[in-house]
Amino acid sequence: MPSAPLKKLLGKEILVVPGCFDPLTARIVQSLGFKATYLGGYAAGAQWCVTEPQLTLTEIVDLSRKIASSVKIPLIVDAGAGYGTPAHVTRTVREFERAGVAAIHIEDQIFPKRFHYHNYSIRNPRRTVHTVSIEEMVAKLKVAVQARKSEDFLIIARTDTIQSHGVKEAIKRMKAYMNAGADIVFPVFESVEQISKITRAAPGTYAYLSGEARPRPYFTVEEARQQGFSLIIYNLAPTYLATNAIVTTYKRLRDTGNTGLNTPEMRKEMDKMKALVEDLINLPEYYSLEKKTGFE
Helix, strand or coil: CCCCCHHHHCCCCCEEEEEECCHHHHHHHHHCCCCCEEECHHHHHHCCCCCHHHCCHHHHHHHHHHHHHHCCCCEEEECCCCCCCHHHHHHHHHHHHHCCCCEEEEECECCCCCHHHHCCCCCCCCCCCCECCHHHHHHHHHHHHHHCCCCCCEEEEEECCHHHHCHHHHHHHHHHHHHCCCCEEEECCCCHHHHHHHHHHCCCCEEEECCCCCCCCCCCHHHHHHCCCCEEEECCHHHHHHHHHHHHHHHHHHHHCCCCCCCHHHHHHHHHHHHHHHHHCCHHHHHHHHHHHCCC
16 A cells, blocks of 8 residues: 555645556656656547556556555546446455555446547536436445455546536435445536536545546636535646647657757757656666665
């Protein structure tokens, strides 16, 4: 388990959780002083050129294990719909806990998840959401709580019912999920008005997934704190920004025959980036070991 259990970080101050998609990006999060990091299904699948509905339990657990073992801060992972029925959720919890993950969130969408869920954006805000019954989700959460070995492994209950069933249903589900033993609740909101209605009607420990490139509200940390959230996740920045930087550089190479990285200014920047990456992957430590053992 991580050196600092996630539950100890949830207090008066809002916990800011930047996303990662591999051990290197998780190390970056840690190096900048953040107290936790997050692996989402969308980000995990994108690096393999698949999407979240195609990910298997073993794939996401394997990646989670690599990330968790590379950092000392807690890792929160998107466990989708739990990868099956309540009986399947038992294995899901055990696998993630063994992998060193600090918390998972399980959503009340159907399994297998439909691809069409992702077919929305700021320009296309409507999406198709298929959810299971409240009874099935409660059963999943109860077995999830029973399956974990340590109470430091947190179960986060996510609901995607607001768009398809409205705020009243979401409030009903939040209360039921908390009663089933969920440590944190995570409704996917569409508006600020919905947030205040739900959190007032169903007080609890709330997580928020910020609306980067999505139609849901985008909050700064201070705005999220004012809304009463205990935890805010910024998930997609590394995937989108890294992709944009690579595309921009390689377009320049294709169109001009030059990456643009060979100017004196950029060479200095590249030297800084090289040193940063080498620090993140512990190369100086191995340089020192080779020197000490005579294997330079």
